[in-house]
Amino acid sequence: MDILRQDIQYIKGVGPKKGHLLRRLNINTVEEMIWHVPRDYEDRGNIKKIRNLKLGEKTTFYGYVYGEIKTSKPRRNLSITKFLVKDESGSIEVVFFNKAYLKKILKPNQKVMINGEIKKNFKGFQVVNPIFDKVDSENEYDKQGIFPIYPLTEGLSQNEIISLQKRSLEIAHKHMEEYLPEEILNKHKLCNIKFALQNIHFPSSVKALKIAKYRLVFEEFLFLQLGLFYTKKSVMHEKKGIVLKNNDGINKFIEKLPFQLTNAQEKVFKEISYDLEKDIPMNRLVQGDVGSGKTIIAIIALLKSFINGYQGAFMAPTEILAEQHYLSLTELLEPMGVKIELLVGSLSKSKKENVLNKIQSGEINIVVGTHALIQENVNFRNLALVITDEQHRFGVRQRQILSDKGQNPHVLVMSATPIPRTLALILYGDLDISVIDSLPPGRKIIKTYSRNSNKREDIYNFVKKELDKGRQAYVVCPLVEESESIEARSATDIANELSCDLLQDYKVGLLHGKMVSKEKEEIMSNFKKGNIDVIVSTTVIEVGVNVPNSTIMIIENAERFGLAQLHQLRGRVGRGNYQSYCILVNNSKSEVAKERMNIMEKTTDGFLISEKDLELRGPGEFFGTRQHGLPELKVANLFKHMKVLTTVQKEIKQIINKDPNLTLSEYPLLKNKLKQKFLITKK
Numbered sequence: 158m159d160i161l162r163q164d165i166q167y168i169k170g171v172g173p174k175k176g177h178l179l180r181r182l183n184i185n186t187v188e189e190m191i192w193h194v195p196r197d198y199e200d201r202g203n204i205k206k207i208r209n210l211k212l213g214e215k216t217t218f219y220g221y222v223y224g225e226i227k228t229s230k231p232r233r234n235l236s237i238t239k240f241l242v243k244d245e246s247g248s249i250e251v252v253f254f255n256k257a258y259l260k261k262i263l264k265p266n267q268k269v270m271i272n273g274e275i276k277k278n279f280k281g282f283q284v285v286n287p288i289f290d291k292v293d294s295e296n297e298y299d300k301q302g303i304f305p306i307y308p309l310t311e312g313l314s315q316n317e318i319i320s321l322q323k324r325s326l327e328i329a330h331k332h333m334e335e336y337l338p339e340e341i342l343n344k345h346k347l348c349n350i351k352f353a354l355q356n357i358h359f360p361s362s363v364k365a366l367k368i369a370k371y372r373l374v375f376e377e378f379l380f381l382q383l384g385l386f387y388t389k390k391s392v393m394h395e396k397k398g399i400v401l402k403n404n405d406g407i408n409k410f411i412e413k414l415p416f417q418l419t420n421a422q423e424k425v426f427k428e429i430s431y432d433l434e435k436d437i438p439m440n441r442l443v444q445g446d447v448g449s450g451k452t453i454i455a456i457i458a459l460l461k462s463f464i465n466g467y468q469g470a471f472m473a474p475t476e477i478l479a480e481q482h483y484l485s486l487t488e489l490l491e492p493m494g495v496k497i498e499l500l501v502g503s504l505s506k507s508k509k510e511n512v513l514n515k516i517q518s519g520e521i522n523i524v525v526g527t528h529a530l531i532q533e534n535v536n537f538r539n540l541a542l543v544i545t546d547e548q549h550r551f552g553v554r555q556r557q558i559l560s561d562k563g564q565n566p567h568v569l570v571m572s573a574t575p576i577p578r579t580l581a582l583i584l585y586g587d588l589d590i591s592v593i594d595s596l597p598p599g600r601k602i603i604k605t606y607s608r609n610s611n612k613r614e615d616i617y618n619f620v621k622k623e624l625d626k627g628r629q630a631y632v633v634c635p636l637v638e639e640s641e642s643i644e645a646r647s648a649t650d651i652a653n654e655l656s657c658d659l660l661q662d663y664k665v666g667l668l669h670g671k672m673v674s675k676e677k678e679e680i681m682s683n684f685k686k687g688n689i690d691v692i693v694s695t696t697v698i699e700v701g702v703n704v705p706n707s708t709i710m711i712i713e714n715a716e717r718f719g720l721a722q723l724h725q726l727r728g729r730v731g732r733g734n735y736q737s738y739c740i741l742v743n744n745s746k747s748e749v750a751k752e753r754m755n756i757m758e759k760t761t762d763g764f765l766i767s768e769k770d771l772e773l774r775g776p777g778e779f780f781g782t783r784q785h786g787l788p789e790l791k792v793a794n795l796f797k798h799m800k801v802l803t804t805v806q807k808e809i810k811q812i813i814n815k816d817p818n819l820t821l822s823e824y825p826l827l828k829n830k831l832k833q834k835f836l837i838t839k840k
Contacts (some may be wrong), residue, residue, distance in 0.1 A: 221243055256286075333351060339823070414453070607715070634651055720756060720767070
């Protein structure tokens with residue numbers, strides 16, 4: 158067995174309990190441990206005494222917890238923990254928000270390391286929400302040098318991660334081979350992998366850290382771009398697609414629609430139609446902001462597949478969204494003689510078997526479903542077109558499995574999560590890209606406001622006014638139930654609070670991911686019918702749900718959501734003819750949170766929002782590459798390292814021109830690593 162892929166819990170000093178904590182950080186193996194890179198570094202050659210700390214500087218200091226550790230709870234979703242840290246030169250107040258558990262793990266006279274920005278209040282200097290760790294008298298913190306600061310989870314300390322990282326690197330150094338060709342290392346002045354990993358964790362100098370970082374950034378971009386190239390190559394050049402040239406009835410169908418297609422929609426459908434008529438399988442991404450009308454384009458494409466005598470499949474990430482697409486397709490296409498069925502996990506066994514038989518016999522022309530569509534027992538007679546909605550919820554492999562149900566079917570993926578074009582070209586390198594860049598006429602801009610939770614009564618008085626006009630509202634929360642470790646407003650608590658107090662005269666419903674599908678569908682159905690006035694929900698309503706009568710979106714703990722997600726949630730309202738509103742309840746005092754709320758108030762342009770989200774949060778978190786089956790960007794940042802990316806793209810062109818299948822003697826280790834990292838089979 159490859160020791161680098163050995164389960165982390167079997168490494169000396171770990172065990173099941175610590176292994177469980179490491180899994181929270183997505184660390185399952187020794188290899189994943191060494192790729193758990195620091196989020197920051199501290200220079201212990203420049204450690205200051207408390208007396209010498211300066212306002213505004215970000216620094217590290219050491220001391221002892223002095224006196225009592227006090228925790229107060231000024232309101233339900235906020236706790237403040239304060240204590241003094243003292244050294245021989247003086248003392249400073251340390252303040253933590255929403256970390257009440259510290260009172261259990263810190264004791265008076267405990268030695269601590271504090272890393273943070275020095276601020277000032279009316280009493281004097283303080284440091285707020287710093288990085289901190291307990292310090293043992295004989296540990297690494299007494300040494301000089303540049304030390305790593307790692308992302309942690311509750312129950313693991315910096316010191317424990319550092320010790321485990323050293324052990325893992327020892328193992329890696331014995332078993333890791335260099336996989337980048339020597340020619341590339343020399344040409345781009347890249348250090349070897351062992352030096353890079355050692356110095357990204359424990360730099361021998363600032364210069365060594367820069368050298369290590371450059372190598373790892375280069376490598377991450379290289380694998381990402383190469384992998385996407387080979388995915389696209391396998392689709393474009395090694396497979397023959399199904400030619401769908403018959404367009405009889407499509408223009409008539411478009412003319413009879415109760416609305417006119419926008420110029421952007423017409424342009425995108427032409428691009429899709431052109432692809433469908435070629436013998437190369439289409440592999441296209443359609444991007445469009447919330448409400449831009451992507452679904453009707455998908456419906457017309459499925460109609461074209463039917464007219465040509467083939468089957469189509471439409472996969473959505475949730476049963477609610479799949480059912481919504483099923484109803485839309487049925488309403489528009491059944492009059493044309495198209496037979497449509499729904500395939501979701503909640504179907505009874507007999508109903509499911511009936512649908513599966515009809516899919517296999519070809520009796521069903523279009524099947525709409527969730528992940529149920531990619532189960533082994535789903536067999537199509539002549540599948541020609543596969544559509545996946547909300548692509549960011551599916552992985553590359555899931556998309557591939559659905560495609561494999563037919564003989565090289567055309568693939569159309571849709572996303573209402575706007576992605577900057579530069580990023581889309583990188584992360585969707587295996588797809589051609591179409592953009593619906595305008596909204597249907599008559600759509601009113603959703604008015605957005607950020608408010609502190611102390612304005613809750615005013616917020617719900619405004620909600621009542623809208624409800625009294627016959628409108629409906631969403632209230633979205635980040636959690637289902639109250640959590641000790643994350644003190645955010647929970648969906649169940651808010652639903653109870655609203656129905657018993659602030660909105661007691663109205664019908665309040667609760668919707669969350671822990672409910673069984675039947676419950677969710679029943680609540681959503683009642684909301685659509687107007688039997689529920691306010692629906693309190695987690696982010697299960699983020700994607701695709703369409704209730705035109707709903708005009709208010711309240712997002713609790715808005716600071717806990719990314720900008721792209723806030724924009725998605727806001728897009729659940731503003732779908733009818735009424736003025737709609739989004740109220741962001743923000744409890745964070747941080748400058749980043751304020752900036753993010755300002756962005757949401759000032760613009761409804763999803764592409765601009767996604768650019769800002771990328772800047773503020775970085776591509777890994779913004780895009781969730783793990784969900785895609787793509788290698789994650791651990792070190793590289795698409796904004797900071799654009800020059801490196803350009804260099805890598807030039808290098809990849811040269812590699813492909815020289816040896817498109819990586820068969821030369823210098824590439825076998827690179828090719829093996831590519832297969833391992835990219836998670837999908839390459840030839």
